[in-house]
Amino acid sequence: xxxxxxxxxIQRSLDELGRTVDRLERQLGKGGLEVRRLRTHSEHLRDxxxxxxxxxxxxxxxxxxxxxxxxxxxxDAPYDASLWRDADEEGLGSRVRRxx
Numbered sequence: 001x002x003x004x005x006x007x008x009x010i011q012r013s014l015d016e017l018g019r020t021v022d023r024l025e026r027q028l029g030k031g032g033l034e035v036r037r038l039r040t041h042s043e044h045l046r047d048x049x050x051x052x053x054x055x056x057x058x059x060x061x062x063x064x065x066x067x068x069x070x071x072x073x074x075x076d077a078p079y080d081a082s083l084w085r086d087a088d089e090e091g092l093g094s095r096v097r098r099x100x
Contacts, residue, residue, distance in 0.1 A: 003056050010049055017042050 001009075021038055028035055 007049065007053055007056065014042065014046055014049060017045070 021035075021042055025035055025039070030036070
């Protein structure tokens, strides 16, 4: 299935969920906390699907398989000692000061 087919299948499922929640509201009433939460969650799912459709249709969007990043090579040569000139040695203190 294509991404568009999958998104359409989700849309159909959410439509069915909405119809089912409508039936429950008619049977149980709209005032119950559980029914209100179910309605809210189903609306959030609709919003999430709309966001997903927008991001899936955006040109230049990379698929996860294409998002592999390049490996960074770290040289084996030692670092320049001048980089550590003013740094304290961990646990030993500064080279120019004496411990109390």
